[in-house]
Amino acid sequence: MTTIALEKLVSAAVAAPSIHTSQPWHFRLRPETSMLEVRALRERSVPVTDPQGRALHVSVGAAVLNLRVAARHPGWAPEVRLLPDPAEPDLLAAVELDQPSLATLPANAELFEAI
Structure with missing residues (x-):
């Protein structure tokens, strides 16, 4: 994978x-x-409005969705593992980015443009 x-x-x-x-x-x-780890940054949490951290998890989930859509755009098939290591609770997802996609998802282009 290139830096760009x-x-x-x-x-x-x-x-x-x-x-x-x-x-x-x-x-x-x-x-x-070729694994991209997605970690929660607790120092950026908003404990007054999100005391249980649910919105933090939803926010990270939205970022992972955007990552998946962007990875599919050039033809990769991202493999996502949620909460991959119980010993690291802030590691919320690991996304493998080295497999080519064997299928085209019709709505992916529209989603990518919306990002």
């Missing part, structure tokens, strides 16, 4: 809506595995 391609994916992901525009996420690429 990764920047496009992350740019799409961070365009996701989040509670009070807090963007409570952090992305980390593991280049040896």
Whole structure:
């Protein structure tokens, strides 16, 4: 994966809506595995309006959805694992980005344009 391609994916992901525009996420690429980790940033949480952290999780979920849509646009098939490591509760998702897509999802182009 090129740096430019990764920047496009992350740019799409961070365009996701989040509670009070807090963007409570952090992305980390593991280049040896083409795995993009999506972590919660607790310091960007909004505990007064989101004491249980539910909106934080919804916000990160929106970012992961945007990431999936952006990855499918050039023809990848992102494989998402939610909560992949119980020992790391802030690691909310791991997205594998090295498989080509074997199918075209008709609505994906429209979703990508909306991002």
